[in-house]
Amino acid sequence: MPLSPAALADRLAELIAAVPAEPGAAALRVAVDGPELPGAPGATGPLTVAQALTERLPALSRPAVVVPAEGFYRPASLRLEHGRTDPDARYSDWLDAGALAREVLDRCGPRGTGEYLPALWDLDRDRAARLPHRPAPAGGVLLVPGSLLQGLGLAFDVVVHLRVSPAARRRRVPEDRTWELPAFDRYDDEVDPTALADAVVLADHADRPALVLQNRWS
Structure with missing residues (x-):
């Protein structure tokens, strides 16, 4: 059944708030995975959904922070080595998954330091962001919005x-x-992100998403 974007965020926040972090972990690590596309007001893109969740989770006793995956894209010299419109590079070369794991997900996991790096690379200036690590919200939720996040071995809860x-x-x-479209077609074919996810938001119509629960919540 279609929902409004606000009702979708309400339902997702309730589901996520009920999931405890792993024993010894600083925070619950949540991926919000999908293409960032223009749409109607309240569109269901990864960053929009993640930001809506940070507004709702504190009221459910789960403080939350957003760490966009784009902050861990590689420098332009590496990311665009084969040109600005190479779909294969978009698929496999843009995100520094190792840095995202090392500086964010592993640090907030069971054996981590309990802190995270907000961003490693400043895309606008194409230089190191030079930000300090920050403490993860105790008992909270760390949300990582981005595209093509599954199938990389990243430690999302x-x-x-x-x-x-x-x-x-x-x-x-x-x-x-x-030019990016073949990268997302390849993602569907090779990773099957719908099958791996715990919750799937059917977002063909940005203002009328539908929620399908599976895996953890099925």
Whole structure:
């Protein structure tokens, strides 16, 4: 049944708030995985959903922070080595998954230091962000919104996948980003992110998402 974006965020916040972090972990590590596409007001993109959750989780006794995966993209010299419109590079070369694990997910896990790095790389200036590590919210939730996050061995405790069908991606993607589409097609074929996720948001229509629960919540 379709929901409003606000009702979707309410339901996801309730589900996530009920999941405890692993014993000894500083925070529950949650991926919000999916393509960032333009849409109607309240659109269900990863960053939008993650920000909505941070507004709701504290009221459920779970403080939350957002650490966008884009802050762990590689420098332009590496990311764009094969050009600015290479879908294979978009699929495999943009995200420094090792740095995201080392500086965020592992540090907030059971044997970590209990702190995280907000960002490693400043994309706008294409230089190191030079930010200090911050303490994870005690008993809280660390949300990592981004694209193509599954299938990399990253230590997420919960995964929310925003499922946008190939047809809807082609309909909604801006013309200057159509070159990215083969990367998302490949992701669907090789990783099958819908099958791996704990919650799937059917987001073909940005203002009328639907929620499907599986794995942890099925």
